[in-house]
Amino acid sequence: MIPPRLAAVATLLWLAASCSATLLPGLGALGAQGRRGMEVVAEWRTVDFVYPSRVVRESAILTGEFVPKNVVVLDVDAYGEGKHQRIFVTTPRLKPGVPATLSELSIEESIVSPKLRPFPSWAWNEQGDCDNLISVFRTSVDQCGRLWVLDSGTVNVFAGADRVCPPKLVVFDLRGRDGAEVVARYTFPKEQREPTTLTITVAVDVRGPDSCRDAFAYVADVTEPAILVYDMRRNRSWRVLSNLLYPYPLHGSFKINGAEFDLMDGVFGMAVGPVMPDGDRRLFFHSLASVRESWVSTRVLRNQSNFADEPIPAVSRLFHVSEPRRTSQAGAEGVDANGVLFFGLLSENALACWNTRLPYVSPNLHIVAKDDKTMQFASGLKVIGRHVWMLSSRFQNVMVGRERPDEVNYRVLVAPIADLVAGTSCAVPGGPLDNLVEVDTGGPLFRPPSAAYGGLSPSGFGSSSSMYFGSTQPSYGPSGLHDALHSHHGYGFSQYTPHPRPGANTQQPSSYHQQHHGSGSGPSASGPSGSGFSGTGPGDSIVFRDPVDRF
Numbered sequence: 001m002i003p004p005r006l007a008a009v010a011t012l013l014w015l016a017a018s019c020s021a022t023l024l025p026g027l028g029a030l031g032a033q034g035r036r037g038m039e040v041v042a043e044w045r046t047v048d049f050v051y052p053s054r055v056v057r058e059s060a061i062l063t064g065e066f067v068p069k070n071v072v073v074l075d076v077d078a079y080g081e082g083k084h085q086r087i088f089v090t091t092p093r094l095k096p097g098v099p100a101t102l103s104e105l106s107i108e109e110s111i112v113s114p115k116l117r118p119f120p121s122w123a124w125n126e127q128g129d130c131d132n133l134i135s136v137f138r139t140s141v142d143q144c145g146r147l148w149v150l151d152s153g154t155v156n157v158f159a160g161a162d163r164v165c166p167p168k169l170v171v172f173d174l175r176g177r178d179g180a181e182v183v184a185r186y187t188f189p190k191e192q193r194e195p196t197t198l199t200i201t202v203a204v205d206v207r208g209p210d211s212c213r214d215a216f217a218y219v220a221d222v223t224e225p226a227i228l229v230y231d232m233r234r235n236r237s238w239r240v241l242s243n244l245l246y247p248y249p250l251h252g253s254f255k256i257n258g259a260e261f262d263l264m265d266g267v268f269g270m271a272v273g274p275v276m277p278d279g280d281r282r283l284f285f286h287s288l289a290s291v292r293e294s295w296v297s298t299r300v301l302r303n304q305s306n307f308a309d310e311p312i313p314a315v316s317r318l319f320h321v322s323e324p325r326r327t328s329q330a331g332a333e334g335v336d337a338n339g340v341l342f343f344g345l346l347s348e349n350a351l352a353c354w355n356t357r358l359p360y361v362s363p364n365l366h367i368v369a370k371d372d373k374t375m376q377f378a379s380g381l382k383v384i385g386r387h388v389w390m391l392s393s394r395f396q397n398v399m400v401g402r403e404r405p406d407e408v409n410y411r412v413l414v415a416p417i418a419d420l421v422a423g424t425s426c427a428v429p430g431g432p433l434d435n436l437v438e439v440d441t442g443g444p445l446f447r448p449p450s451a452a453y454g455g456l457s458p459s460g461f462g463s464s465s466s467m468y469f470g471s472t473q474p475s476y477g478p479s480g481l482h483d484a485l486h487s488h489h490g491y492g493f494s495q496y497t498p499h500p501r502p503g504a505n506t507q508q509p510s511s512y513h514q515q516h517h518g519s520g521s522g523p524s525a526s527g528p529s530g531s532g533f534s535g536t537g538p539g540d541s542i543v544f545r546d547p548v549d550r551f
């Protein structure tokens with residue numbers, strides 16, 4: 001149901017809200033019933049750019065500067081409302097022939113293959129100058145009207161990955177006169193990078209329109225797993241390490257719509273939750289090669305002295321991971337003002353939600369939209385106002401080198417949150433932050449042996465799982481907290497038997513490398529084959545809490 005021409009996205013959003021009542025067929029494990037889909041507001045087979053003239057475009061094609069089939073759209077962002085709404089998309093330089101890496105859409109022309117207008121200009125997108133935008137995977141618009149552009153500085157990730165420039169952040173003020181004034185620019189220093197660092201995702205933490213300068217950005221390094229924290233006011237950054245940022249070995253194999261590949265990608269999806277009553281926010285994150293969700297208080301991340309030298313055990317225990325798992329790997333994610341997390345489920349071609357007030361267990365994870373044709377591989381996902389925006393890219397085909405330029409590959413999809421979550425435990429009654437309590441079903445993955453194996457209950461939720469709640473006990477939706485807490489056996493944990501391995505006093509040495517297969521890697525670079533896990537075992541070592549086959 002795609003009208004050929006529509007005046008503005010506002011109209012499209014209105015349509016999405018009023019006329020799409022498609023019922024979806026059986027949704028499998030996560031058990032949602034009939035759901036509306038997401039509305040496609042732009043789609044492309046291959047993309048084209050707005051060139052100054054036809055001659056310039058044709059010569060770019062002749063010289064190989066522009067190879068249409070090599071341009072992959074990866075992320076989407078939007079700013080403003082109604083007919084002043086501006087939409088941005090990224091096209092990282094994964095292969096040669098990508099003339100610009102960040103663009104704005106001229107969507108009013110047509111939702112079918114709207115041309116990309118390089119942002120903020122063609123000049124900014126020229127290669128060869130590290131002040132320019134080299135290869136942007138993802139962006140983030142903050143509540144101060146600024147577009148945070150994370151430039152990986154890395155091109156040709158499918159052919160050796162050339163790190164032609166250091167990774168950097170460039171922040172544009174979208175409200176100014178020309179709507180593209182640079183208000184900050186920061187290059188991550190050498191000592192915070194590793195040889196194969198690849199920065200792909202940025203989440204911005206601003207505490208309100210009155211404190212725009214007090215912003216922090218959290219940047220995901222997917223191949224040398226780490227979060228880079230940038231403190232805008234102090235103009236400094238630091239590197240944060242945690243075991244939970246690594247790929248999980250048994251979830252490094254992907255099977256998406258018939259495409260099978262291995263990709264040991266670490267931290268990938270990230271989203272900053274709303275401000276909680278205690279003034280703190282949580283950063284949610286997950287590795288691409290994983291089926292668990294993690295989170296850490298931003299208070300921990302924002303304190304640079306927590307990450308001075310070696311990881312401090314007390315600090316690493318402040319990183320949490322869900323014990324239960326989702327049904328497949330997830331791509332990008334975003335969280336709304338109510339604390340509801342939205343994420344793409346890659347094997348299911350679906351959008352799912354989790355109300356972060358409730359435990360991360362399957363009754364609280366809902367598929368809220370699914371379409372096997374239009375929602376393949378959510379590589380971009382944003383919560384913008386009261387809507388979820390998704391960029392689906394069929395990236396699995398890029399991974400296995402089976403691109404189909406004759407099919408629609410890239411889509412921008414939008415849906416109102418209220419429609420998506422209706423009837424699920426993601427629909428939060430009351431005001432945005434009522435009852436936003438700290439719920440922790442996970443606890444740190446790695447613990448001292450005594451805690452790890454001292455008291456596992458038959459359900460698998462042993463005494464080593466911290467599960468504590470705030471003062472209020474919310475019970476939303478069909479499956480409230482109470483149920484979730486008291487029927488663990490219903491979620492597949494009854495068969496849990498711990499198998500501590502001999503010599504399980506193991507920690508991940510800093511030499512841990514991910515292993516790459518095939519010729520390349522998606523949003524990630526190829527890297528050396530690594531030794532995997534091996535114990536180095538100093539006295540104060542930490543241990544896998546789970547037997548390795550529970551990853």
Ligand SMILES: *[C@@H]1O[C@H](CO)[C@@H](O)[C@H](O)[C@H]1NC(C)=O
Pocket residue numbers: 186187235
């Ligand atoms: C921020 O720090 C970087 C490097 O440490 C420096 O090059 C840059 O000039 C600083 N920017 C501002 C606005 O002070």
Ligand SMILES: *[C@@H]1O[C@H](CO)[C@@H](O)[C@H](O)[C@H]1NC(C)=O
Pocket residue numbers: 303304305306
């Ligand atoms: C920051 O971290 C250090 C070291 O972990 C700690 O001593 C200090 O109290 C923290 N500061 C704040 C404001 O939390």
